[in-house]
Amino acid sequence: xxxxxxxxxxxxxxxxxxxxxxxxxxxxxxxxxxxxxxxxxxxxxxxxxxxxxxxxxxxxxxxxxxxxxxxxxxxxxxxxxxxxxxxxxxxxxxxxxxxxxxxxxxxxxxxxxxxxxxxxxxxxxxxxxxxxxxxxxxxxxxxxxxxxxxxxxxxxxxxxxxxxxxxxxxxxxxxxxxxxxxxxxxxxxxxxxxxxxxxxxxxxxxxxxxxxxxxxxxxxxxxxxxxxxxxxxxxxxxxxxxxxxxxxxxxxxxxxxxxxxxxxxxxxxxxxxxxxxxxxxxxxxxxxxxxxxxxxxxxxxxxxxxxxxxxxxxxxxxxxxxxxxxxxxxxxxxxxxxxxxxxxxxxxxxxxxxxxxxxxxxxxxxxxxxxxxxxxxxxxxxxxxxxxxxxxxxxxxxxxxxxxxxxxxxxxxxxxxxxxxxxxxxxxxxxxxxxxxxxxxxxxxxxxxxxxxxxxxxxxxxxxxxxxxxxxxxxxxxxxxxxxxxxxxxxxxxxxx
Numbered sequence: 001x002x003x004x005x006x007x008x009x010x011x012x013x014x015x016x017x018x019x020x021x022x023x024x025x026x027x028x029x030x031x032x033x034x035x036x037x038x039x040x041x042x043x044x045x046x047x048x049x050x051x052x053x054x055x056x057x058x059x060x061x062x063x064x065x066x067x068x069x070x071x072x073x074x075x076x077x078x079x080x081x082x083x084x085x086x087x088x089x090x091x092x093x094x095x096x097x098x099x100x101x102x103x104x105x106x107x108x109x110x111x112x113x114x115x116x117x118x119x120x121x122x123x124x125x126x127x128x129x130x131x132x133x134x135x136x137x138x139x140x141x142x143x144x145x146x147x148x149x150x151x152x153x154x155x156x157x158x159x160x161x162x163x164x165x166x167x168x169x170x171x172x173x174x175x176x177x178x179x180x181x182x183x184x185x186x187x188x189x190x191x192x193x194x195x196x197x198x199x200x201x202x203x204x205x206x207x208x209x210x211x212x213x214x215x216x217x218x219x220x221x222x223x224x225x226x227x228x229x230x231x232x233x234x235x236x237x238x239x240x241x242x243x244x245x246x247x248x249x250x251x252x253x254x255x256x257x258x259x260x261x262x263x264x265x266x267x268x269x270x271x272x273x274x275x276x277x278x279x280x281x282x283x284x285x286x287x288x289x290x291x292x293x294x295x296x297x298x299x300x301x302x303x304x305x306x307x308x309x310x311x312x313x314x315x316x317x318x319x320x321x322x323x324x325x326x327x328x329x330x331x332x333x334x335x336x337x338x339x340x341x342x343x344x345x346x347x348x349x350x351x352x353x354x355x356x357x358x359x360x361x362x363x364x365x366x367x368x369x370x371x372x373x374x375x376x377x378x379x380x381x382x383x384x385x386x387x388x389x390x391x392x393x394x395x396x397x398x399x400x401x402x403x404x405x406x407x408x409x410x411x412x413x414x415x416x417x418x419x420x421x422x423x424x425x426x427x428x429x430x431x432x433x434x435x436x437x438x439x440x441x442x443x444x445x446x447x448x449x450x451x452x453x454x455x456x457x458x459x460x461x462x463x464x465x466x467x468x469x470x471x472x473x474x475x476x477x478x479x480x481x482x483x484x485x486x487x488x489x490x491x492x493x494x495x496x497x
Contacts, residue, residue, distance in 0.1 A: 024350045039058065040054040087337065101324030112258060126159060130223075252292055
């Protein structure tokens with residue numbers, strides 16, 4: 001045991017270290033972010049290379065800046081580890097998504113969905129149907145990622161087979177998946193935003209309807225007209241027939257296989273957590289590849305590890321089905337880890353808070369305050385590369401400001417989702433952007449113009465903020481529950497996991 005003198009010495013040492021530390025202000029934040037963004041633009045936009053190295057450069061600069069302000073390396077190292085811990089739940093889902101794609105392709109589930117989709121869906125209405133279908137599935141299971149990895153992958157196959165632009169199909173998948181995720185009581189981000197701000201979950205969802213439902217209606221109308229023009233122009237019945245014949249030659253097509261995705265949806269509807277529900281889907285697909293498709297045990301294991309492979313002689317079909325597997329997700333996992341080390345240093349060193357505090361000084365009225373939250377969420381998505389952080393950090397930083405202006409906390413919870421959850425898809429190095437690109441096989445730049453709902457909702461939210469439409473005030477006689485910083489502290493790493 002330490003003596004009293006040793007304890008006093010340790011306390012004195014800690015106080016000395018604290019005094020040596022300089023607060024990381026706006027200058028340090030802008031310098032760090034400026035170098036990362038410049039490196040990212042040059043590497044990705046000019047050299048057409050991957051975003052890993054620019055993020056590592058940004059991390060190195062952030063480490064250097066933080067240590068120059070008096071922090072020890074082991075403290076900065078812990079900041080990086082904390083950032084990575086936030087991403088661990090996402091990494092587990094990414095791994096399982098790679099497995100389920102390989103399993104469902106090998107089992108014929110995806111082929112069956114595409115086969116019947118090509119026969120039943122009119123190409124003129126296809127895009128609007130995809131938005132609605134993905135909305136329903138994501139609403140039921142509470143996960144945009146799981147929806148995109150299953151229904152989304154099948155929709156991509158159907159749309160591309162019809163001759164529709166991959167970016168356009170991906171945009172429809174993303175709009176529907178994120179609408180359902182945002183409005184689902186089972187969604188992790190929805191629960192996080194409401195819990196962090198101490199707002200009742202269903203009050204939070206109801207309040208989001210005012211900004212999200214109009215955006216969905218506009219999205220559906222837009223995709224309806226796009227489908228009318230695009231489908232009539234490019235639809236090729238002979239090409240569809242070739243694809244159907246090729247799939248029949250290479251897969252056993254059976255409506256019974258649709259019971260596998262249905263089983264996953266039913267499990268989640270009955271509140272089985274997403275991870276075990278997806279695992280059930282993987283196992284069912286694994287056995288279906290052996291007993292329905294007639295594949296060997298080696299084939300089924302290979303589909304899980306490296307993905308499904310086939311040589312049908314039809315280039316389009318091969319491109320649709322040669323994918324999936326654990327190894328296909330290594331790129332996504334590595335980028336997630338690199339991005340979260342950078343985000344961890346930014347958040348826990350205080351650089352991100354310094355920027356947000358400056359923004360708060362310009363938030364003089366309700367409109368500018370809510371707009372500031374949305375802009376901060378978007379900025380956090382770009383800098384910290386994770387939508388959870390884009391909800392957590394601004395949620396903590398703006399809570400008192402909403403109370404001071406007499407605004408109900410559900411205005412804040414809605415703004416966090418409008419700005420944080422939905423805009424994460426537009427950042428190529430954000431975990432969501434990376435996941436979508438690797439799962440749907442299209443880049444952010446291809447699908448971004450068609451992710452209509454995702455950029456409409458923040459715009460509508462800001463318009464409502466400045467006009468005062470559906471902005472709820474706190475009762476003057478009762479401000480209890482408004483101080484969310486006291487009642488709803490920041491979730492720790494264990495809570496997020």
